[in-house]
Amino acid sequence: MFALDRTSSIALADQIEARLGELIIEGRLPTGARLPSIRQLAAQLAVSPNTVVAAYDRLVAAGLIDSRGTAGFFVCVGGEGRGAVPDPVALEAGEEQEGIWLAQQANDQRAGMLLASSGALPPAWLEDAVPAAAVQRGLSRSTAGMATRCPPQGLPELRERLALMLRGVGIAVDAGRILTTYGGTHAIDLICRAFLQPGDTVLVEDPGYFLMFDRLRQDGLRIIPIKRRPDGLDLEGLEAACREHRPRLLFIQPVLHNPTGWSSSPANLHRVLMLAHQYGFLIAEDDVQGHFHPGHATRLAALSGLDRVIYYSSFCKALSPALRIGYVAADPALLKPLLRAKIYSVLTTPALNEYVLLEVLMAGRWRKHLERLNAKLLSARNVSARQLSAAGIRLDHPGEGGLFLWGEVPEGVDLDLLVQDAYRNQILLARGATFSASAQASTHLRFNVVFSQQPRLADYLRERLQALAGARAALNLTVARMKSGGVA
Secondary structure, eight states, rough: OOOOOSSSOOOOOHHHHHHHHHHHHTTOOTTTTTTHHHHHHHHHTOOOOHHHHHHHHHHHTTTTTTOOOOGEEEEEOOSSTOOOOOOOOOOTTOTTTSSSHHHHHHHOOOOOOOTTTOOSGGGGGTTSSHHHHHHHHHHHHHTTTGGGGOOOTTTTTHHHHHHHHHHTTOOOOOOGEEESSSSSHHHHHHHHHHHTTTOEEEEEEEEEOHHHHHHHHHTTTTEEEEEETEEEEEEHHHHHHHHHHHSSEEEEEOSSTTTTTOOOOHHHHHHHHHHHHHHHOOEEEEEGGGGGGGSSOOOHHHHHHSSSSSEEESSSSTTTTTTEEEEOOHHHHHHHHHHHHHHHHHHHHHHHHHHOOOHHTTTHHHHHHHHHHHHHHHHHHHHHHHHHHHHBBBSSOSSSSSSEEEEEEETTOOOOHHHHHHTTBBBBBEGGGGGGGTOOOOEEEEEEETTTGGGHHHHHHHHHHHHHHHHHHHHHHHHHHHHHHSSS
């Protein structure tokens, strides 16, 4: 039927699977054709029956052949419709720059697209963070292997490690106050499920995390945007909103705020806590970007001792999007309803993910990885800031570090047209209005410092912004001549 390459590093079962798969997809083994029995094919290829069993099992799992008991194995699908991967589900026209659309663009990883406004690190920066050996060692920690169940609150050993890590940044917490999640977005979902009802008022930063705004609206919640400044929330606006709306909860990201990259001052955060006590609202503190802070940042959870504060973070961005693991820290009275919400919605998180993360933390890989990552981010940030500024982007208050730069385009630039043209040129840009809870017009763009290093982005912006500036100057000159009577 075919020959095997016994000098190849590819396992014999894999070679059999691949060759039979090719014959089926190409139509040389038609639908309904009976394959040789396991013993017949093993004898023909001079391999063990177990090798053929492994290949046949994988072809059955792939839907290419069918096992019919004692009758043998039969081709169940021909070449039509096989081999070509269908395109991702496309969102409707007009949905460009909506939160869901941007999230899809960033995660589809389309070839050739420069993700200049992405919220994630490129895969190459994370590929060595969790080596295959760490996965194996993590799994070996469990006596039941892949049959292991994870406690809904999270593995006790992992929660102990997370508590140790949080105490290192000044948050006094023990393992009993920690709940594992699938990441930051899952933490937001649990907070909504546990503490909010339709009609409740929720305060959010503006600009802020666009997917959270859509999540809150889905629950019928009333969103009140509070302006975010370089040193934190607009305190006058916050207090006015508290007096008028009596909010149930405030979502806030004090450290390396997304999308601006700004961090709140201690004085600003102290005042936020005072207002929370005065008006009786809870605070959900997002620290997903905090891993990227180059120094010692102030966190509400540390200032408050978790009094009225629900703290959450994630390893998805800084360590591995494949692990999908994060955590919440809160007072037991607040953690209990969060645990109930987790059990109702997903029951528990995967034990494999938690054991792998435990291995990474215990082996010291996380600390070393973070040190290397932040050094690379600092270098990328400096290059991107220099190139963007030279291209005509204004970077006021560039922040202390992290993944984002919040850049302003020159006056008169139509951002909608710019981001549409950039997309046609294989560059993904996200306009500032996308990050606004009130969809207010903005002259800003969010830049990812890693992807924005590429000269292709600066060259594109320089050319487009100079062309727009030239057109505007010509228009202004024409208008001035008309006003002075120089043009009839």
